[in-house]
Amino acid sequence: MGNWQELTDPASALYGFAPDAVLFCFDARHLTRGMNAALSVAEADRQHDAAREEVLACWRLAKERFRCAVLHQTAMQLLPAVMGNNEHRLAGSPRHALRALNAELRAAADAEGVDILALDERAAQEGYAAWHDPALWMRSKQEITPLAAPVYGDLVVRLLASRQGLSRKCLVLDLDNTIWGGVVGDDGMEGLILGQGNALGEGFAAVQSYAKELSRRGVILAVCSKNDEANAWEPFDRHPEMILQRSDVACFMANWRDKAANLRDIAADLNIGLDSLVFLDDNPAEREAVRRELPMVAVPEPPEDPALVPYCLADAGYFEGVALTDEDRGRTREYQSNRARAELAASSTDMVGYWRSLEMQMLWRPFDRIGLQRVVQLINKTNQFNLTTKRYSEDEVLAVMADPSAFGLQLRLLDKFGDNGTIAIVIGKMQQDEVFLGTWLMSCRVLGRQVEAATLKLVVENARRMGARRLIGEYRLSSKNGMVKNHYEKLGFTTLSVSETGDSKAMLELHEYEPRDVYMEINEG
Numbered sequence: 001m002g003n004w005q006e007l008t009d010p011a012s013a014l015y016g017f018a019p020d021a022v023l024f025c026f027d028a029r030h031l032t033r034g035m036n037a038a039l040s041v042a043e044a045d046r047q048h049d050a051a052r053e054e055v056l057a058c059w060r061l062a063k064e065r066f067r068c069a070v071l072h073q074t075a076m077q078l079l080p081a082v083m084g085n086n087e088h089r090l091a092g093s094p095r096h097a098l099r100a101l102n103a104e105l106r107a108a109a110d111a112e113g114v115d116i117l118a119l120d121e122r123a124a125q126e127g128y129a130a131w132h133d134p135a136l137w138m139r140s141k142q143e144i145t146p147l148a149a150p151v152y153g154d155l156v157v158r159l160l161a162s163r164q165g166l167s168r169k170c171l172v173l174d175l176d177n178t179i180w181g182g183v184v185g186d187d188g189m190e191g192l193i194l195g196q197g198n199a200l201g202e203g204f205a206a207v208q209s210y211a212k213e214l215s216r217r218g219v220i221l222a223v224c225s226k227n228d229e230a231n232a233w234e235p236f237d238r239h240p241e242m243i244l245q246r247s248d249v250a251c252f253m254a255n256w257r258d259k260a261a262n263l264r265d266i267a268a269d270l271n272i273g274l275d276s277l278v279f280l281d282d283n284p285a286e287r288e289a290v291r292r293e294l295p296m297v298a299v300p301e302p303p304e305d306p307a308l309v310p311y312c313l314a315d316a317g318y319f320e321g322v323a324l325t326d327e328d329r330g331r332t333r334e335y336q337s338n339r340a341r342a343e344l345a346a347s348s349t350d351m352v353g354y355w356r357s358l359e360m361q362m363l364w365r366p367f368d369r370i371g372l373q374r375v376v377q378l379i380n381k382t383n384q385f386n387l388t389t390k391r392y393s394e395d396e397v398l399a400v401m402a403d404p405s406a407f408g409l410q411l412r413l414l415d416k417f418g419d420n421g422t423i424a425i426v427i428g429k430m431q432q433d434e435v436f437l438g439t440w441l442m443s444c445r446v447l448g449r450q451v452e453a454a455t456l457k458l459v460v461e462n463a464r465r466m467g468a469r470r471l472i473g474e475y476r477l478s479s480k481n482g483m484v485k486n487h488y489e490k491l492g493f494t495t496l497s498v499s500e501t502g503d504s505k506a507m508l509e510l511h512e513y514e515p516r517d518v519y520m521e522i523n524e525g
Helices: 004-008 013-017 041-066 094-112 119-126 134-140 149-163 199-216 229-238 259-270 284-293 306-316 331-346 351-357 372-381 394-402 451-465
Strands: 021-024 069-073 115-117 170-173 220-226 251-255 277-280 360-366 406-415 418-431 434-442 470-475 494-498 504-509 520-524
Touching (some): 041 069, 069 149, 119 149, 170 259, 229 251, 251 259, 331 418, 372 418, 372 434
Parallel strands (some): 170 220, 170 277, 220 251
Antiparallel strands (some): 418 434, 494 504
């Protein structure tokens, strides 16, 4: 990070660079300057508060000036104790002050919209000697040792990637000797090694516990196993030590096909990319086959002892997250409901009857702070049904909310199978007598259910309210959004231009717009 002068001077190189993200890396000695063992409680509190406010001022200035992602690195606990185990009883202790500052800044980061790089925890886990050399610091003020620098860079990139929606979405589990010991088809359910009273069995239980915790925070769980399906399901239904249950698994593939083929089907069934999958399998031959056939799938090299597998997955950072929404917590339930909808659609020969049978209700409301995290998350992770794949920071979404010449719509879909959560985002901006649609994206899980036409109806209503005469829709070709190339034309827009790169613009005259029948209720709420 640059110094304070660069942050406050509009003529500085930092301003000329116009960063997309700013990372603050205050070191332990800088944060605790002025703290010493002779300070009274009141004097120590004043020093402590001043240090905290300095950091908060930097965050706020960076967000105000650059409207970009702001990251803060917690300081490593590098200061020697002067009192020992009860250092907290020494009011002016720099070591104690640093611990308290890290805790307070974590809490403040939530309120300020700042993402934390938890360097203190990582270094404590691996040992400070692996991260910091006091002699190197004295010679060059280099806090991170050269050997640790690549890992540090990886930690930073994980956070940036997570904000861009690039974290993995699904953990695919093998079964035999991966989440339990033994082979269910040969050993029977009674012969499986799993659960309390056996060190190896407890290790497999730890793998299941960690997978369940990932599911609770929004990671999709799937199964890919060479097994007879009935045998594979039996432990989920009957084994008393099973932690994972049927309700935790969004997609279950147990058959004798090669695993690469099954992984393709899992991705298709869940409507996510293969690059969203992490495949956990104890068999090195299966791992190598998947790596060769599907190099975009992440395939960790798990330790032989299952007790170490959760740490392997956590350290790899596949599922790095920066925010948690209600939709994340209910993701597995959503996918199971989607399967029930698909089964109903497959059995129906009358699409209008099918749509009516779903008893759909679309709820819409303008962008607001209540849905802010989900709006930002959906904008930054949606790639396929996304007309421009333009990404927005939290501050940029707030700017849309504050702009009287713009509107942002968040749409939610409910039906008799449950709540699909927020499934669509549209951002429009008035330009003279036209509303320009710079962002239109949807969750692919609601395709084929008239959501596009219902959304257009809402967009038209908002455009007319603002006094617009026409809509201008933009499409920017990406590596993943080819499915929506003709989105606007299908909704009745007229093509205005198509570039050599495949980008296009289309127009809809509002006086010519005729709303299509949509078999759902549309309400604000």
